Amino acid sequence: MTVTTALPSFDEAIATYEPVMGMEVHVELGTATKMFCGCSTEFGGEPNSQVCPVCLGLPGSLPVVNRTAVESAIRIGLALNCSIAEWCRFARKNYFYPDMPKNFQTSQYDEPIAFDGWLDVTADGETYRIEIERAHMEEDTGKSLHVGGATGRIHGASHSLLDYNRSGIPLIEIVTKPIYVPREVAPAVAKAYVTELRELIRALGVSEARMELGQLRCDANVSLRLPGDPLGTRTETKNVNSLRSVERAVTHEIRRQAAVLSSGGTIIQETRHWHEDTGETTAGRVKEEAEDYRYFPEPDLVPMAPSREWVDGLRGTLPEPPAARRARLQADWGFTDLEMRDVVNAGAVALVAATVDAGASAGGAKKWWLGEVARVANERGVALEDAGISAADVARVEELIAAGSLNDKLARQVVEGVLAGEGTPDEVVAARGLVLVNDDAALGAAVDDAIAAQPDVAEKIRGGNLGAVGALIGAIMKTTKGQADAKRARELILERLQS
Amino acid sequence: MPSISREEVAHLAHLARLDLAPDELDHLAGQLDQILGAVAQVTEVAADDIPPTSHALPLTNVFRADEPRPCLPAEAVLAAAPAAEDGRFRVPQILGEEG
Numbered sequence: 203m204t205v206t207t208a209l210p211s212f213d214e215a216i217a218t219y220e221p222v223m224g225m226e227v228h229v230e231l232g233t234a235t236k237m238f239c240g241c242s243t244e245f246g247g248e249p250n251s252q253v254c255p256v257c258l259g260l261p262g263s264l265p266v267v268n269r270t271a272v273e274s275a276i277r278i279g280l281a282l283n284c285s286i287a288e289w290c291r292f293a294r295k296n297y298f299y300p301d302m303p304k305n306f307q308t309s310q311y312d313e314p315i316a317f318d319g320w321l322d323v324t325a326d327g328e329t330y331r332i333e334i335e336r337a338h339m340e341e342d343t344g345k346s347l348h349v350g351g352a353t354g355r356i357h358g359a360s361h362s363l364l365d366y367n368r369s370g371i372p373l374i375e376i377v378t379k380p381i382y383v384p385r386e387v388a389p390a391v392a393k394a395y396v397t398e399l400r401e402l403i404r405a406l407g408v409s410e411a412r413m414e415l416g417q418l419r420c421d422a423n424v425s426l427r428l429p430g431d432p433l434g435t436r437t438e439t440k441n442v443n444s445l446r447s448v449e450r451a452v453t454h455e456i457r458r459q460a461a462v463l464s465s466g467g468t469i470i471q472e473t474r475h476w477h478e479d480t481g482e483t484t485a486g487r488v489k490e491e492a493e494d495y496r497y498f499p500e501p502d503l504v505p506m507a508p509s510r511e512w513v514d515g516l517r518g519t520l521p522e523p524p525a526a527r528r529a530r531l532q533a534d535w536g537f538t539d540l541e542m543r544d545v546v547n548a549g550a551v552a553l554v555a556a557t558v559d560a561g562a563s564a565g566g567a568k569k570w571w572l573g574e575v576a577r578v579a580n581e582r583g584v585a586l587e588d589a590g591i592s593a594a595d596v597a598r599v600e601e602l603i604a605a606g607s608l609n610d611k612l613a614r615q616v617v618e619g620v621l622a623g624e625g626t627p628d629e630v631v632a633a634r635g636l637v638l639v640n641d642d643a644a645l646g647a648a649v650d651d652a653i654a655a656q657p658d659v660a661e662k663i664r665g666g667n668l669g670a671v672g673a674l675i676g677a678i679m680k681t682t683k684g685q686a687d688a689k690r691a692r693e694l695i696l697e698r699l700q701s
Numbered sequence: 702m703p704s705i706s707r708e709e710v711a712h713l714a715h716l717a718r719l720d721l722a723p724d725e726l727d728h729l730a731g732q733l734d735q736i737l738g739a740v741a742q743v744t745e746v747a748a749d750d751i752p753p754t755s756h757a758l759p760l761t762n763v764f765r766a767d768e769p770r771p772c773l774p775a776e777a778v779l780a781a782a783p784a785a786e787d788g789r790f791r792v793p794q795i796l797g798e799e800g
Binding site: 233234235239240241242248249250251252253254255258260266267268269270271272289291299300303346347348349356359360361362363364365366498499500501503504505506507508 | 794
């Protein structure tokens with residue numbers, strides 16, 4: 203183990219070194235069945251209940267490629283402005299690790315289905331073109347559970363348990379060419395790239411691309427060099443499973459490598475593991491030793507030769523590119539660049555759009571998703587869409603406000619209730635008795651009490667000091683537990699003290 | 702001189718978790734030796750002008766529809782495992798102590 207010394211700050215690190223990045227993103231496709239067999243891909247089944255002779259690699263079984271997975275791969279390739287191979291094959295990637303029962307992973311090697319594309323991303327208001335090297339098809343591995351060691355780690359475990367339900371689920375691996383951008387924006391560009399890619403994957407409808415469920419996984423390659431030098435040795439940081447982590451992991455790795463290099467050390471080509479809790483990476487396996495996968499063309503699968511008609515047909519199914527869609531929505535919603543950026547960074551474009559479609563104002567939709575819902579989602583460490591409130595619920599809350607049945611404070615309580623699992627907005631309103639008090643009888647009594655309790659304030663108002671009204675309204679809000687209609691309360695106060 | 706020995710076949714059988722009786726080993730070692738001998742002839746005629754091939758059939762684009770099919774019952778799956786625990790395949794320690 204290396205002794206941890208104080209790392210240079212990011213600014214100090216990039217004052218000397220130029221970072222070069224490469225991103226590898228795995229997307230788990232949302233097909234109904236696995237890549238090479240008809241086993242269900244549904245999440246959360248009993249262990250080893252979604253396996254068959256093909257995905258278990260039993261002797262005599264024969265894989266057959268899932269057509270929908272190929273179509274998804276081609277559509278992803280086209281959306282990334284890639285060329286689509288006229289002819290390509292699968293390959294066996296041989297390795298000895300029990301997460302694949304076959305002892306190899308069926309992947310693509312030197313003949314990816316899509317190659318040479320690009321994706322434009324925006325960071326700090328500037329647009330950068332990220333060159334795509336390739337997008338290839340492969341299959342996911344099983345899930346390992348390491349038993350007997352500290353906190354489920356593989357080191358020190360006495361044995362491991364394997365569930366192969368995930369093994370064979372279609373994956374698309376998207377690999378960038380080296381990314382050269384101004385050094386100070388490198389981590390932000392890495393994050394922007396993964397964000398944009400996730401939007402694109404979702405727009406294509408080929409995967410929900412939820413990082414917290416492992417449907418989109420990111421490995422970040424980082425190397426440093428002195429300006430003008432050839433590329434430095436890179437490390438590959440794995441387990442970067444949130445957008446925030448992408449930026450943090452790249453930043454950390456730049457600082458760590460700068461510390462090693464500036465103290466005269468050398469970078470070892472290795473995989474490193476990102477730890478969300480400590481914000482650091484630790485060494486994994488040394489890459490060179492693991493490099494010999496003995497790839498060879500998969501003999502159990504025939505080559506794929508997507509006809510140009512097929513490819514052109516799929517080109518016709520591509521959605522509006524996310525960047526164009528955002529520009530259109532921003533204009534529709536009347537948001538400033540800054541407001542729109544907040545919505546994009548929060549991953550809330552689709553949610554705000556759905557809420558507006560359900561009848562809410564854009565401003566109202568944005569306020570709830572980026573406010574109360576984001577706060578609760580953050581607390582619980584879940585995505586906005588999993589916080590427990592739907593676009594329709596948010597639109598209903600906005601409708602109740604517009605109708606005058608809720609004020610802002612009550613609406614907040616309704617949203618809180620929905621997020622706590624108490625039911626729909628209407629159910630929460632009924633169950634918690636959250637009704638705006640605006641009938642004059644009930645409100646009038648509260649107004650009279652407030653005036654009686656603060657005669658000096660009442661005197662000021664009689665004398666024409668309208669600024670003092672707030673003090674009375676505050677008292678009324680207190681006695682009505684925030685349920686008073688403030689506007690009507692003000693009218694009643696003025697009726698009593700100024701007539 | 703055989704190109705594969707009976708010991709090598711026994712080793713392969715062990716890696717593949719096949720429990721072969723001694724007479725089966727004798728039988729298969731002889732068969733495999735003949736097969737390897739036949740394949741070896743190919744290397745004698747393969748010249749630079751013959752493109753390598755990965756498949757015997759001149760086929761492309763063999764696909765299936767994305768429709769679920771029944772899986773194996775979990776008991777049957779684990780019955781083939783050398784060891785199982787909690788519905789999962791149990792495998793020996795993968796890595797030793799950190800170092």
